[in-house]
Amino acid sequence: MTVIELNDLRKSYRTHRALDGVTLTVGRGEIFGLLGPNGAGKTTVVECASGLRRPDGGTVRVLGLDSRTRRRELLQRVGVQLQEAALPDAIKVGEALRMYSSFYDRPADWRALMEEWGLTAMKRARFAGLSGGWKQRLFIALALVGDPEIVFLDELTTGLDPAARRMTWGLIRDMRDRGVTVVLVTHFMDEAEALCDRIAVIDRGRIVHEGTPDELMARCDAGSLDDAYFTLTGRTA
Template sequence: MTVIEVSNLQKRYGDQVAVRDVSFEVRPGEIFGIVGPNGSGKTTTVECLTGLRQADGGTIRVLGLDPTRDRAELRHQVGIQLQESHLPDRLKVWEALDLYSSFYAEPADWRALMDELGLTAKRNTVFAKLSGGQKQRLSVALALVGNPRIAVLDELTTGLDPQARRDTWQLVRDVRDRGVTVVLVTHFMDEAERLCDRLAVVRAGEVVAIATPAELVARTELPGVERPTLEDAVLALTSPTATGRTATSPN
């Protein structure tokens, strides 16, 4: 059973190929990671599967819906936290949650959500005065306020200090424990290893491997390296000299 199916996705911006050939499936209840170098097509891929961009080729189904044709319906099923998301500086935490909840027919209780995500003490704080970690918590709260079945989180911990990153990791686990399937885009390998059930490794707009973090490490053989890390494995798969694809995990 799958909740997301992406097959031979392609996307161009003029003469630039952003996504050449991306295929993967996401299962219900998992944290599915997408990793790869900057410019490899990670963000474009999730923007296409959430209906924010229209693909040039291939097929996408999210909960059986076409993100382009069924975008309005999909908006009620998928919560999104994007890398470049930003709110007006003077908007208060409670105002943002109240506003976003009004977009949905059956929203979550935003007051309870605010409490669950540790934002109640900041309910009257304007966005500009929030710390980086608090902004990320608010971003996740806004992604969940519509009671989605899937949450797409893009570079969630970029720019956060180590403690805020660890707090955010627990937040992602809590989201999954709510019964929400998570698609996590990240360039931090420690984050991918700690959080993700499976990873799609993307290089130059193509998926070159899909496996668990442990499987990717186990497949990696590097001269002079006795115990390769996940970072070693991903670098080996995405380096300019890498060729071909590895077998995907059967599980």
């Protein structure tokens, strides 16, 4: 079952065309990867698909809701973790979860979420004092606090050490196993290969490939996703 349908999305910032006719679909329960060079338009796709940004043209249907007419409902049913997300340094883990849960009509039980994601011992810890891995764990919990059916994660593992990255992969799989559809923006080919059921490669505001990692490698006659990506975009990841 399709839960995200983007059709001919267009978005310009002043004279810069960031999205130039993006069409893609994501199925329920998938981990779907969005790959592409810096400035390709990945974050803009996430912002449009999650209802945070209005496209200039094209349509966004998420969970059957048209983002132009049902935006509020859409925002209630998705979770978004944007790149470079930040919280006030002094906020405590428990406070952040409680505050985010207040944004939703039907939030998850934030205390239960804190427990499930192993954050209870950190309840009184301040955001600034958390390591990178714990910050990401908190961000994932915050993205889930509205009890969403779809979660968008933008460069969640950038800047993490290898152990924290692996831990985060486990958390993303857990999320999927609980029935949440995950859209993941990443620059890491190993991450896409390890986690993603399907991927879309975006370059200069257009989708240049959509399919499984294996399909992309086969199409480019490449031995690794890294090589396939390079063949497709002319750039290394």
